[in-house]
Amino acid sequence: MQVSARNALKGTVKNVVVGSVNTEVTIEVAPGVEVTAIITKSSAENLKLAEGKEVYAVIKSSDVIIAVD
Amino acid sequence: MQVSARNALKGTVKNVVVGSVNTEVTIEVAPGVEVTAIITKSSAENLKLAEGKEVYAVIKSSDVIIAVD
C-alpha cells in the first residue's frame, strides 16, 4: 500500500500509554528523534503495537507547522 | 515560546517550492530523514524560509497516523 501523505517516517515503537479511548505511542524515527502519536485504543490493538515494533509515522504535509527561533 | 504539540523536530530547510497560495517546504530532521510541510505562501515569507535555515517541524500527536507493513 502506498499513501498520498508525503511523510512516512520509518521508526521503532519506544513506548505505549493506553487510555480509555485513546492510546499514546512514541516512535523513534532516528537516533534521538522521536515522534509521538495519539491513536484510538482499538487501532493500537488492531496493529498489535508494542515496544520494539517497526512502524511508520505517517503525516500529511498540511498538518506540519514550521517554527523558527 | 513553548508549544503543546508533542512533536517539534529540529531540522534544516532543504527545499522550498512556491505556489499561488501555498508553499511546500522540505526539512531534514536527521540524516536522510525528511519532513515535508505545506504552509501558506505568506507564512513562508514571514518566516523568511530558505534553503539551509534552521527550523522546527511542529506536529500535533493527534495528526500522526501509524502504519505497519
Next chain:
Amino acid sequence: MQVSARNALKGTVKNVVVGSVNTEVTIEVAPGVEVTAIITKSSAENLKLAEGKEVYAVIKSSDVIIAVD
C-alpha cells in the same frame, strides 16, 4: 500495509483537478457517496491517480466533525 486511521473507505477516483502545488481528487466510496481529497500534486503523480483507479480514502477519526440538522 495497515494504518491506525480508523477510516479507510474503498472507492474509485471520479475526478482529478490539478493545481500549482495541490491536486483535488474526488472518490466515489458508495453509489452516490463521494469524498473529496486535497493532496500535493507530487503525491497525486507518485500514486498515478486517474479517473477509474481504485483507491482508499483514509481519514483519522479525530478529523471527523459530526453535524446534526
Next chain:
Amino acid sequence: MQVSARNALKGTVKNVVVGSVNTEVTIEVAPGVEVTAIITKSSAENLKLAEGKEVYAVIKSSDVIIAVD
C-alpha cells in the same frame, strides 16, 4: 447552515463509546460503509448522539489521505 468542508456524508449513528474526555462515534454512511469519529464527550452530549440518530460526517478535504494497493 452550510459548511466549507467539501465532505458532509449523511449517515446514521451505529455505535457510541464514551471515554473520560472523548467519545467515539461510528456512523454508517452507506450500507456497509462506516465512518468513525472521535469528538469531545461534551459535544456528543450537546448533540444528543445515540444509536439510530441521523447525522452528517463532515470532513475537510485536506484531512483525507489517499492510499493505493
Next chain:
Amino acid sequence: MQVSARNALKGTVKNVVVGSVNTEVTIEVAPGVEVTAIITKSSAENLKLAEGKEVYAVIKSSDVIIAVD
C-alpha cells in the same frame, strides 16, 4: 445545523484571496482578532464568501495547539 466541533467563532469576512485550487479567507471574530482559513476555491464559491459576509470559523478542539511565552 449543529456541529460537534467545540469552536464556532462568529465573525465577518475581511479578506478573500483566490488561488488555483484553494482560497484564503480572513475572518474578524472580535475587534482586532482575526482567524485565517484556507478552503477550496469551489467551497468559497458555493458559500458566496465576500468581504462583509457574516460567517462562523469552525475549529475542532483537537486542531488547536497551545503556545506559551
Next chain:
Amino acid sequence: MQVSARNALKGTVKNVVVGSVNTEVTIEVAPGVEVTAIITKSSAENLKLAEGKEVYAVIKSSDVIIAVD
C-alpha cells in the same frame, strides 16, 4: 519563536479538564469569545497550564472550516 500557523490568538486560560490521556483547555481570546483545545495530558503539565495563565491558541489555516447560516 515564530510559527507558520497563520492563527496565534492571544488569550487567557479559563478552564482545564484533565482526562486519562488528553486534557481539555478553554481559552478566552476576546471578551466572550472562547476557544477550546484538546491537548495531551503531559503537554498540559509541561506548559503548567492553569486558570488565568496567558497563552496563545495556535491554529493552522487549513484546519479552519467556514460555516454560513
